Structure formats: C-alpha cells, structure tokens
Amino acid sequence: MLKLHGFAISNYYNIVKHVMLIKGIAFEEVFAPPSQEPEMLALSPMGKVPFLETESGILTEASVILEYLEEAYPEVPLYPADAFERARVKQIIKTIELYIESPAHDLIGFLFGREVSDLTKENSATMLDRGIPALNRLVTISPYLFGDTLTAADVFALYAFKLANNATKVTYGRDIVAEVPGLNGMMDLLEAREDTQKVLDENRAALKMMQAAK
Ligand SMILES: N[C@@H](CCC(=O)N[C@@H](CS)C(=O)NCC(=O)O)C(=O)O
The missing domain is CATH 1.20.1050.10 (Glutathione S-transferase Yfyf (Class Pi); Chain A, domain 2)
Structure with a gap:
C-alpha cells in the first residue's frame, strides 16, 4: 500500500493527502517531520515533506506526486484528458x-x-x-x-x-x-x-x- 510520509501541519502534505482521498486511493499515513538528518535525507533528498513511498520507490515534490498519482490511478481524474x-x-x-x-x-x-x-x-x-x-x-x-x-x-x-x-x-x-x-x-x-x-x-x-x- 502507498505510504504518505509527512505531517498534517504541512500544506504540501495536505495537498497530496486530499488528492488521494478524492481519488479513492488506499494509503497509510506515516508521521515524519522535516529534518536534515542523514536518515531523512536518504528518503527525501531535501529533507522536506511530503514524500510518497510506492512499491517502485520514493517520490518527493507535491506536484510531481500528483502527476504520478494521476497516471497510476486514472479512475477518478483530476487533470483533463487533452x-x-x-x-x-x-x-x-x-x-x-x-x-x-x-x-x-x-x-x-x-x-x-x-x-x-x-x-x-x-x-x-x-x-x-x-x-x-x-x-x-x-x-x-x-x-x-x-x-x-x-x-x-x-x-x-x-x-x-x-x-x-x-x-x-x-x-x-x-x-x-x-x-x-x-x-x-x-x-x-x-x-x-x-x-x-x-x-x-x-x-x-x-x-x-x-x-x-x-
Ligand atoms: N517543493 C516542495 C515543498 C515541500 C515543503 O516545503 N515542505 C515543508 C513543510 S510544508 C518542509 O518540509 N519544510 C522543511 C524545509 O524546508 O526544510 C513540495 O512541493 O513538496
């Protein structure tokens, strides 16, 4: 299952979370505050949240994650077809x-x-x-x-x-x-x-x- 890392204070985290709710995608939320610790940087290159853990690997940058979700889960579209x-x-x-x-x-x-x-x-x-x-x-x-x-x-x-x-x-x-x-x-x-x-x-x-x- 997809795992959304970050925290609910973050507006960028909430953008991705809301899109997943609208699209009806199953996901788990994992609490992760931003940090410059090596363990965090290994997951999120800038140490920022959100980041999305998928079966293929991790994605950062909210707008990129939204585009990935649209392509991987097109059933409830949030971008035009054209x-x-x-x-x-x-x-x-x-x-x-x-x-x-x-x-x-x-x-x-x-x-x-x-x-x-x-x-x-x-x-x-x-x-x-x-x-x-x-x-x-x-x-x-x-x-x-x-x-x-x-x-x-x-x-x-x-x-x-x-x-x-x-x-x-x-x-x-x-x-x-x-x-x-x-x-x-x-x-x-x-x-x-x-x-x-x-x-x-x-x-x-x-x-x-x-x-x-x-
Ligand atoms: N461009 C990033 C921005 C994400 C971002 O700035 N997240 C904030 C929380 S709202 C953060 O992690 N800040 C910590 C930092 O800037 O080091 C995205 O689209 O995901």
Missing part, C-alpha cells in the same frame, strides 16, 4: 507554487516564533505583486480554476492560498485571496466537501498539538 489542457492545469499549479506559495512561505516564521527580515518581506511582496496578476491572467474561476470541473489545481490552490493568505495577512495586512476573483467562492465550495473537512480537521488537531508542545 494533452494541452492537462499542461494548462500543470501551468496553473506551477505558477501558484513558484510565484505565490513560495514567496509567502518565506514569511511564515511567525508561526514558529521566528523573526522575518525586512529584506525577505520586500522580496516576497515583489514576487507576489507579479505572481497574483500572473495567476489572474491564467484563470477565470467559474466555479473552479479550470472551469466547471474540479482539478488538482483547485486542491493545490486551496492549501497553498490558506497558508499564503495567513502569512500575507499577518505580515502586510494583505488579503491575497480577495485579489483573485472567484477564488474565495472556489475555496468555499471545496471546504463544503467531507474530504476537505477531514483534512482540515486533522490539520487543526496537528496545529493544536504543536502549540501545546511549545
């Missing part, structure tokens, strides 16, 4: 990951009681000022990012923006979800699903445990 449209969904995911989630992720030190430098704040704002309009040029959300069908891009966007928006609200008082027309509605639509509630409940429980352990 090659060009499929690439467009991947383009949306990549744009969110590189130019929105990643710069916002650099701001989340506050979650762990760490200071974020002014330079990081400036650099992240500069990238977000390009990334958000780029996403708006790529999508017309109605009701999903890629039209009337739920795709992996919606699942990716939900967890990427939840964390990113928390970070930009705390850092700049800036609501980046409101800067993408239709995104709030898509997130509400997704949050009404049982599988989303399961992932979010487990995320909240993990955050509570982390805060209690401080």
